[in-house]
Amino acid sequence: MKPILIVKNLTKKFKEQDVLNNLSFEVIEGEFFSLLGPSGVGKTTLLRIIAGLDRPNSGEIFIDGKLVCGANTFTGPEQRKIGLVFQEPSLFPHLTVFENVAFGLKGLKEQDKRKRVYELLSLVGLENKAKRFPSELSGGEYQRVSLARALAPYPKLLLLDEPFANLDKSLREELREEVKRIAKIKGMTTILVTHDQEEAFTLSDRIGILGPEGKLEQIGSPQEIYLKPQTLFVARFVGKANFLEGSVLGGKFYSALGVLNSVDLSTLEGQKVIMIIRPEDLIFCHDEKGEGVIREIRFQGSDVLVTIETNGGLRFIAHSRIRDFPYRVGDRVKLLLDRSYGTFLPVNE
Amino acid sequence: MLLRSFSVICALGVAGLIATPLAFIIHSALTVDSTLWVRLYETRLKLLLLNTIKLLLGVGFLVSLFGVFWAWIFTRYEFWGRSIWQVILLLPYAIPGYVMAYAYSSLSSPNSPFKGLIDWVTNVFSLPSLYSFWGVALILSFINYPYVYLLARASLSQYNEVYEDVSRIYGLKGIRKFLQVDLRLAYPGIFAGLSLALMEVMSDFGTVSLLRYPTFTEAIYRQITGRFDPQGASALSLVLLLLTFFMLNLEQHFRGKIGVATINGKYRILSRKRVSLLGNIFLTILLLGFIFFSFFLPVGVLLYWASKSFSQELFDGQIVRYVLNTLLVSSAGALLASLFAFPIAYTVVRYSGPLRSLLYNLGTLGYSLPGPVIALSLLLFLKNISPYLIGSLLVVPLAYVIRFLPVAFHSQVASLSSVSCVLEEAGATLGANSFRIFRQILLPLMAPGFFTGFILVLVDSIKELPATLMLRPLAFDTLAVRVYTNAVESLWEHASVPALLMVFAGLVPVWFLIKMAYLNERRR
Numbered sequence: 001m002k003p004i005l006i007v008k009n010l011t012k013k014f015k016e017q018d019v020l021n022n023l024s025f026e027v028i029e030g031e032f033f034s035l036l037g038p039s040g041v042g043k044t045t046l047l048r049i050i051a052g053l054d055r056p057n058s059g060e061i062f063i064d065g066k067l068v069c070g071a072n073t074f075t076g077p078e079q080r081k082i083g084l085v086f087q088e089p090s091l092f093p094h095l096t097v098f099e100n101v102a103f104g105l106k107g108l109k110e111q112d113k114r115k116r117v118y119e120l121l122s123l124v125g126l127e128n129k130a131k132r133f134p135s136e137l138s139g140g141e142y143q144r145v146s147l148a149r150a151l152a153p154y155p156k157l158l159l160l161d162e163p164f165a166n167l168d169k170s171l172r173e174e175l176r177e178e179v180k181r182i183a184k185i186k187g188m189t190t191i192l193v194t195h196d197q198e199e200a201f202t203l204s205d206r207i208g209i210l211g212p213e214g215k216l217e218q219i220g221s222p223q224e225i226y227l228k229p230q231t232l233f234v235a236r237f238v239g240k241a242n243f244l245e246g247s248v249l250g251g252k253f254y255s256a257l258g259v260l261n262s263v264d265l266s267t268l269e270g271q272k273v274i275m276i277i278r279p280e281d282l283i284f285c286h287d288e289k290g291e292g293v294i295r296e297i298r299f300q301g302s303d304v305l306v307t308i309e310t311n312g313g314l315r316f317i318a319h320s321r322i323r324d325f326p327y328r329v330g331d332r333v334k335l336l337l338d339r340s341y342g343t344f345l346p347v348n349e
Numbered sequence: 350m351l352l353r354s355f356s357v358i359c360a361l362g363v364a365g366l367i368a369t370p371l372a373f374i375i376h377s378a379l380t381v382d383s384t385l386w387v388r389l390y391e392t393r394l395k396l397l398l399l400n401t402i403k404l405l406l407g408v409g410f411l412v413s414l415f416g417v418f419w420a421w422i423f424t425r426y427e428f429w430g431r432s433i434w435q436v437i438l439l440l441p442y443a444i445p446g447y448v449m450a451y452a453y454s455s456l457s458s459p460n461s462p463f464k465g466l467i468d469w470v471t472n473v474f475s476l477p478s479l480y481s482f483w484g485v486a487l488i489l490s491f492i493n494y495p496y497v498y499l500l501a502r503a504s505l506s507q508y509n510e511v512y513e514d515v516s517r518i519y520g521l522k523g524i525r526k527f528l529q530v531d532l533r534l535a536y537p538g539i540f541a542g543l544s545l546a547l548m549e550v551m552s553d554f555g556t557v558s559l560l561r562y563p564t565f566t567e568a569i570y571r572q573i574t575g576r577f578d579p580q581g582a583s584a585l586s587l588v589l590l591l592l593t594f595f596m597l598n599l600e601q602h603f604r605g606k607i608g609v610a611t612i613n614g615k616y617r618i619l620s621r622k623r624v625s626l627l628g629n630i631f632l633t634i635l636l637l638g639f640i641f642f643s644f645f646l647p648v649g650v651l652l653y654w655a656s657k658s659f660s661q662e663l664f665d666g667q668i669v670r671y672v673l674n675t676l677l678v679s680s681a682g683a684l685l686a687s688l689f690a691f692p693i694a695y696t697v698v699r700y701s702g703p704l705r706s707l708l709y710n711l712g713t714l715g716y717s718l719p720g721p722v723i724a725l726s727l728l729l730f731l732k733n734i735s736p737y738l739i740g741s742l743l744v745v746p747l748a749y750v751i752r753f754l755p756v757a758f759h760s761q762v763a764s765l766s767s768v769s770c771v772l773e774e775a776g777a778t779l780g781a782n783s784f785r786i787f788r789q790i791l792l793p794l795m796a797p798g799f800f801t802g803f804i805l806v807l808v809d810s811i812k813e814l815p816a817t818l819m820l821r822p823l824a825f826d827t828l829a830v831r832v833y834t835n836a837v838e839s840l841w842e843h844a845s846v847p848a849l850l851m852v853f854a855g856l857v858p859v860w861f862l863i864k865m866a867y868l869n870e871r872r873r
Contacts, residue, residue, distance in 0.1 A: 053774050077777040084778040090771045094793045103789075104779030153780060 002029045003062075004157055004189045005050065010059030012045055012214070019045050020056070020214040027157075027191060032183055034192045034200040037210035038237065043193040044087075046210070047161050050191070051084050052077035064156045083150030087162040090146060091134035097121070097145050098130040104153040120148040123182055140171045147179065151186065158183070160192040164199065176203060197238060201226075209234050227278070228343055235276045235343070242282060242316045244275040244337075245347070253344070256312050257291065260337050265344060272347040281341035282318040284308060286326070290334030292316070294327055308333060352773070352783040353699055359692035361704075364711040366689070367751050370726035371718075377729055378587035381580050389584055393568055397585070401564050401592070403482060404489070404557075405547050411490035412546045415639075416497025417539060421531070422632065424505040427621040429629050434636055436863055441643040442495040443855030445812045445829070447555025448848045449488050451836035452647035453479055454559060455654065458839055485562045491643035493549050497542035499862065504538030504607060505531065510619045537606035544600035545716075551593050552719035554815035555829075559836055565589040569721040570815060579729060586722045593717035601713075648852060654845035668846055675827040678742070678817070679810035682749025683757075686806045687799055689750055690757035698765040712758040715751050720815035723748045727820060740822050748816035753809045757802035764798020765791075804857060811854045 005027040012020040019042040027033045035043050048054040050061060052068065052075060061069040063082070068075040083104075091100050101117045108116065121127040124144040134142060143163055150158060160179070164172040180203050183190045194200050200207050201222045209225065211217040211233045218230045229235035235243070246255030248268045253260040253275065265273075284292065284306075295315075296307040304320045306327065316335065320327075327333070381389075422428075423435055441449075457467045457479055470476070477483040508531070516526050532539075554566040565585055572582035624632060693712045697705055718726075727748055731739045738744060768791065776786040792799075814829045821830065828847035835844035 051774075051778055053777070077774070078780045078782055080778075081780075082778055084775070086771050086775060088769060088771045090769070090775040092772060092775075092790055092794075103776070103781070106780060149775075149779070 003027065004029050004064055005191070006060075006062040007050070008060040008062075010046070010049065010056050010061070012042065012049060012054070012056045018214050020049075023059070023214070023216045025208055025216060025219055027189060029189055030187045032180070032190045032192070032203055032205045034194060034204040034207045035210055036194055036197065036200040036207050036238075038212075039195050041210050041212060042214045043195070043210055044161055047084075047159050047191065047193045050157075051082055051159055052080050081153070081156045082159055083153065083155035083157070084159045085143070085146045085150050085161065085163040087165050089134070089142065091142065091149070093134050095133075096130065097126065097132050097134070097137070100134065100145060101149045101152050103149065106153075116152060120152050121145075123151075123185070124148045124178070139167050140175060143167065143175060144178070147182070151182070151188070156189070158188050158190045160190065162194055162196075163192075165194075165196075172199075179203070209237065211237075229276060230345075232274065232276075232345060235345075240279050240317060242277040242279065244277065244314075244342075245272070246275060247272050248344075253339075255337075256310065256314060257335055257337055260339050268344060268346055273344045274347055275337075276343045276345065277316075277337070277341065279305070279317045280319040281338065282316060283336045283338065284318060284333040285336065286331060287334035288332055290332050292333045292335050294329055294331045294333060297327065297329055308335065310335070352787060353696075355783070356692040356695040357700060357704065360696040360708050363689045363693055364708060367711055367714060367754065370723075370730040370751070373729040373733065374583050374586050374590075374722065374726045377580060377583035381584045385580065386584065389581060393581075393585070394588065397563060397565050397568055398588075400562065401551065404486060404550060404562075404564065407482065407486035408489045408493065408550050409543060409547055411486060412494040412497045413539065413543060415490060415494040416542060416546075417501050417532075417535075419494075419498050420501035420505050420535075424502060424508070425619070425621060426624050426628075426632075428624040428632050430633075437640055437644075438498070438636070439495055439859050439862055440640065440856075441491050442862065443852050443859050444492055444644065444647060445555065445814070445832075445851055445855065446489060446492050446553050447559055447814055447829075447833055447836070448651070448851060449492060449647045450485075450556040450559040451832060451841075451844055451848065452650040453484070453488065454836070455839075455841040455844075456646075456650055458841065460839070460841070480560050480562075482562065485557055485560050488556055488560070489550050489553060493546040495862070496545040496549070497539060500538040500542035500545075500607075501535055502538075504535035506618075508534065508619050513619060537603045541600050541603040541607060544596050544603065548593055548596045548600065548717060551589065551596065554720055555833055559833070565592075566719050566721045566815060569719075569725060570819065573721070573725060573728070573819060579725065582725050583729070586725055589719060589722060590717070593719065597713065597717040600716075648849075651845050651849050651852070654841045655849055658842035658845055668850075671826055671828050671831055671847060672850065674825060675811055675829070678745045678821075678827065679749065679807050682746035682753065682810045683803045683807040685746055686750045686754050686757045687761075687803045690754050690761050690802065691799075693754075694758050694761035694765055698762055699770060712762075713755045715753060715755045718752060720748070720752060720813060720817075721819065723751050724816040724819035727751075727816075740820075742822055742825070744820045745817055746810075748820055749806065749810040749813060752813065752816065753806040756805045756809060760798045760802035760805065761795065762798075764795040764801075768794045801861060805861065808854050808857050812851055 003026040007026070008024050010020055010023040011018065023046070035046060037043050045054060049056050049069070055074065056069065058071070059069075060067060060071075063080055067073050068080055092103065095103065098117055098121075101120055102113055105113050105116060117130070118127055121130060124147060126141060126144055126148070129137065129141060129145075134145070137145065146163070163179075164175055167175065176199060182188070192200070192203060204222060206219060206221055207225050208219045209217040211231070218225060218234050220228075225234065225238055229238065229241075232243075235241045244255050244257060246253050248254075248265045248271055251261075251265055251269070253265060253273070255275065284290075291310050291312075292308040294306060295309045298305040298307075299322065302322070304322050304325055306318045306320055308316045308318060310316070419438060423431065455461055456463055457471075458464065461467070471478075512530055512534070516522075516530050521529060551564075552566065553564075554570060557564045558567045558570070565588065569582045569585050569589070572578045572585065690712065693708050697709050697712060727744055728739060731744065772790055772794070773786050776790050781789070811827075812829060814833055817827055818830055818833065821827070826834075828851055831847040832844045832851065835841075
């Protein structure tokens with residue numbers, strides 16, 4: 001479990017404003033790591049700093065145990081042994097596919113170079129396009145060649161900057177699978193920058209959520225991120241969620257929906273807290289004396305999205321199975337909170 | 350990155366090289382004492398300013414008329430031979446002003462076989478003499494109207510058919526619609542072209558000199574060659590520079606506005622109206638007349654004198670030497686200008702700092718420096734630095750570099766902007782150092798722009814007259830110098846062959862113009 005990339009206290013300012021705010025994280029050898037966040041939070045900046053294309057204001061970066069960026073050290077991108085696939089078209093338009101993939105291969109014999117280029121082209125399924133020019137490739141082929149070119153020098157670290165963003169949906173999914181397959185075959189340590197949740201969740205071993213003001217909100221496996229969001233931002237940004245305000249007194253959670261005996265709320269004693277409940281964790285049933293009324297029912301194909309309004313005017317959403325769905329708009333229901341299906345976060349005032 | 354810092358340093362060096370000689374003129378002009386200024390104003394400045402303003406107004410009116418009229422016709426109407434005419438219409442741009450002045454003045458000279466005819470026509474229509482304000486204005490308008498025409502055309506052809514519908518809904522028709530809709534949309538292009546044309550007028554030396562219409566350039570030339578008075582010449586130069594700087598700023602102001610009024614998204618290009626039979630006949634006569642006086646007549650006159658020079662065996666092997674001389678200094682100038690322009694172009698395209706606009710201004714400065722001013726600045730500069738270089742072969746190309754650097758600069762900027770900086774970054778992440786990125790990525794991709802710039806500077810240098818005239822080594826004659834010196838002496842036959850060669854060279858940029866202007870339109 002050797003870390004290939006270590007980032008320590010990285011800060012980047014742009015015109016006095018924090019783009020990246022004191023970030024620290026590690027990426028382990030062979031891991032597929034995604035940086036997920038809304039657009040405009042400095043994800044690409046972070047990737048460019050790791051690649052050596054931009055300089056941070058402070059902080060340290062180690063690649064494979066070597067300090068490449070620190071207070072008095074800066075290694076240029078050409079010496080960092082990384083591969084980068086850009087979002088924009090980046091193949092050299094005047095070179096053939098073969099020459100593009102071979103561009104990063106230095107100090108190899110002509111024969112070995114050939115072998116390597118064809119090895120990578122066959123990995124992406126394009127060995128028959130070696131003599132083409134980039135302008136003669138389709139969008140999917142173009143990014144496949146970009147990937148092959150980045151992988152050709154056998155980099156220590158592969159960086160992907162939203163490489164599928166400019167492709168249409170079906171091609172994006174196809175290429176996504178392919179990237180995952182190739183990364184696993186090569187045992188490649190990969191960092192993907194994306195604003196697409198589905199992309200991050202399907203591909204990654206671990207995800208880092210980058211929030212506004214350039215803070216790293218949470219790092220964890222896709223399940224952890226979804227089920228145990230550590231900040232309100234993460235809860236809001238990833239998937240859908242219900243937010244129930246309340247306070248903790250004597251180990252109990254008091255809210256508009258009643259009192260909940262919880263397992264362990266001792267650290268939050270005496271504080272205002274928010275309980276985060278994913279829609280599929282919110283259970284409800286018919287009850288003439290219940291506090292909620294069903295306001296909207298939306299059939300979404302695989303499940304049903306139900307909007308429930310309480311007497312106090314709070315709105316909740318719940319997912320329900322489509323089979324044996326007995327409810328209608330206007331039905332009175334009771335909401336059942338389950339302490340083990342919620343996450344409690346303190347409210348920062 | 351290394352490449353970036355290196356180019357910034359080089360760019361600053363080049364900028365210094367261009368700015369230093371200028372500083373000498375300004376310094377020399379500012380140390381002129383007030384009594385000299387007063388005397389200059391009384392004896393020369395008043396007349397020069399008046400003449401210049403008159404010329405600017407006259408040429409400004411004519412180039413706007415020609416340029417906007419033809420741009421309007423070609424973007425809105427479909428008529429006989431339209432696609433051929435739009436190529437022919439740019440031919441006058443190939444003729445240097447002094448060549449056209451020479452052709453026309455030779456036509457009415459005492460030893461011209463057409464003198465009788467010309468005099469008769471002049472009398473019948475009571476035309477003003479060629480050696481007058483109107484002669485100069487007309488010739489300068491013929492060769493400079495393409496600036497207005499091309500930029501106005503580019504603006505007018507961006508016209509969206511939606512405007513036509515909107516005008517109809519609001520009941521705008523005829524001349525009111527033309528003024529309130531079409532011209533309102535196209536005016537930045539028209540004014541940018543007008544500023545360029547007028548800048549050329551202020552820089553012109555050969556035409557006004559041959560037709561004896563004193564302006565600043567001519568006066569500076571006399572001040573230097575006649576009575577070697579660098580102080581007076583500097584003072585005149587400073588006034589001229591203020592005028593041309595103003596014009597350059599105007600041009601950039603309007604250029605920035607081009608395209609502001611275009612609608613993003615869906616575009617309906619206006620379909621051209623078919624012209625009636627009568628209209629076709631009228632347009633054809635108009636076009637024939639225009640192109641006859643602006644191109645075929647002067648070139649025909651040159652051919653006539655050239656044929657005489659063959660029959661009189663005046664045409665000797667010397668011409669080869671003039672061609673070689675011309676190519677030597679011009680290609681040296683073009684090569685140096687291309688090399689010097691590169692760091693400035695690269696910095697301007699890739700760098701975004703306070704330096705950027707400074708370098709951009711220095712890159713385009715040469716446009717506003719008339720040849721005599723550059724010659725004077727180099728003379729003053731060398732006098733103070735290394736006097737023995739004055740009159741050496743090195744100085745002429747240097748003048749070309751300063752004057753025509755913007756030409757190379759613009760074509761390099763255009764090609765560099767199309768090379769995404771992502772390509773350089775991709776190269777870096779693949780382990781290539783700055784030198785390799787430059788050699789294997791940047792250079793091959795911007796080669797066309799580099800080459801175009803080189804050729805355009807080459808042709809401009811071949812046509813350049815005043816700086817060559819003032820800075821050349823003794824008895825070192827180029828084609829331009831031959832045309833001018835012979836035309837001054839009324840040796841029409843001697844001037845003809847060099848003049849024709851120059852018109853041929855001038856066709857090269859016309860070809861580039863046609864390719865750029867019309868291909869872009871078709872692509873849209």
